[in-house]
Amino acid sequence: MNTFRKLILVTAALLAAVTLSAKPRVRIIATGGTIAGVSATSASSAYTAGQVGIQTLIDAVPQMLYLADVSGEQLVNIGSQDMNDEVWLQLAKRINVLLNEEGYDAVVVTHGTDTMEETAYFLNLTVKSEKPVILVGSMRPSTAISADGPANLYNAVAAAASPECVGLGVLCCMNNQLLDAKSVIKTHTIDCDTFEGGKVGCIGYVYNGEAHILQRVTNKHTVNSEFDITRLDRLPRVGIVYGYANCSPLPMQAFVDAHFDGIVLAGVGDGNFYKDVFDVAVAAQQRGIQIVRSSRCPTGPTCLNSEVDDARYHFVAALDLNPQKARILLMLALTKTHDWQEIQQYFMEY
Numbered sequence: 001m002n003t004f005r006k007l008i009l010v011t012a013a014l015l016a017a018v019t020l021s022a023k024p025r026v027r028i029i030a031t032g033g034t035i036a037g038v039s040a041t042s043a044s045s046a047y048t049a050g051q052v053g054i055q056t057l058i059d060a061v062p063q064m065l066y067l068a069d070v071s072g073e074q075l076v077n078i079g080s081q082d083m084n085d086e087v088w089l090q091l092a093k094r095i096n097v098l099l100n101e102e103g104y105d106a107v108v109v110t111h112g113t114d115t116m117e118e119t120a121y122f123l124n125l126t127v128k129s130e131k132p133v134i135l136v137g138s139m140r141p142s143t144a145i146s147a148d149g150p151a152n153l154y155n156a157v158a159a160a161a162s163p164e165c166v167g168l169g170v171l172c173c174m175n176n177q178l179l180d181a182k183s184v185i186k187t188h189t190i191d192c193d194t195f196e197g198g199k200v201g202c203i204g205y206v207y208n209g210e211a212h213i214l215q216r217v218t219n220k221h222t223v224n225s226e227f228d229i230t231r232l233d234r235l236p237r238v239g240i241v242y243g244y245a246n247c248s249p250l251p252m253q254a255f256v257d258a259h260f261d262g263i264v265l266a267g268v269g270d271g272n273f274y275k276d277v278f279d280v281a282v283a284a285q286q287r288g289i290q291i292v293r294s295s296r297c298p299t300g301p302t303c304l305n306s307e308v309d310d311a312r313y314h315f316v317a318a319l320d321l322n323p324q325k326a327r328i329l330l331m332l333a334l335t336k337t338h339d340w341q342e343i344q345q346y347f348m349e350y
């Protein structure tokens with residue numbers, strides 16, 4: 001082989017190596033859910049979530065290896081109905097290490113859909129990086145006819161590998177849509193088209209392996225969040241009480257008696273209490289248990305000092321957060337302060 005030909009070959013090899021290494025390094029953390037679920041037969045609706053391991057999920061979607069240098073690890077393998085504070089803390093800490101110490105460009109978290117919105121919001125407040133963090137799951141188990149997991153995972157890796165998704169906070173990628181952690185809600189029990197962003201809508205979509213962003217979120221998150229879980233191994237205890245006509249005060253009283261640190265009300269309408277529950281809430285707040293008013297309505301804010309005089313009772317209004325996300329912000333807020341006005345300020349910013 002002459003020198004010129006050798007030079008061309010070496011240059012081509014170098015270019016190929018640079019192109020290969022130029023692919024973003026995406027780490028997938030698997031936590032279980034229906035995306036890792038298995039049914040007895042492909043037509044059966046009965047299945048068990050969290051059965052299949054990370055490597056099987058990766059092997060099922062070889063197309064994503066063109067988009068990114070993909071590798072994975074298994075954190076837990078559970079149905080997300082069993083998600084808990086301990087796993088959240090482990091997950092947030094691990095993502096921070098992967099993005100800030102181990103040089104990964106993005107993280108994808110495979111997750112059950114039941115509590116995906118909660119994990120997304122928790123990570124949105126505790127991950128310290130602008131790099132993409134994308135949660136993904138599926139509504140049909142991996143063994144189902146027309147399982148939605150592989151396409152969702154492919155899209156999630158495409159989003160994770162995209163510069164478009166830098167600085168947006170934690171996102172969920174489901175059914176071709178990208179949804180921000182604050183707005184995303186699971187709206188349907190079984191349909192594949194279940195995740196929505198309420199009145200905000202989706203913030204983008206993934207199509208043909210490319211992410212397209214339509215709008216940007218304005219609430220504080222990730223690198224601008226002041227919540228630091230690095231040294232935490234537990235979170236304050238916060239419960240949720242559901243409101244309804246003729247509501248019993250017993251659940252609220254049980255949280256008070258068990259010395260919970262805070263209680264979120266999933267109130268009726270604009271975060272209203274049934275009168276018996278209201279009396280327990282006032283007494284709880286006086287004992288230093290922070291009450292946050294949210295709403296069981298699927299959309300709309302719970303307004304401060306509107307139908308309820310929050311300033312008088314030192315209640316906090318959840319504003320745009322639904323009860324399950326208000327619970328997360330209250331837990332993190334209580335790691336920093338017990339001042340109701342400072343906590344209200346957090347609800348205005350996050």
Ligand code: ASP
Nearest residue numbers: 033034079080112113114
């Ligand atoms: N129960 C399942 C879970 O959240 C449902 C799902 O993933 O779609 O893990």
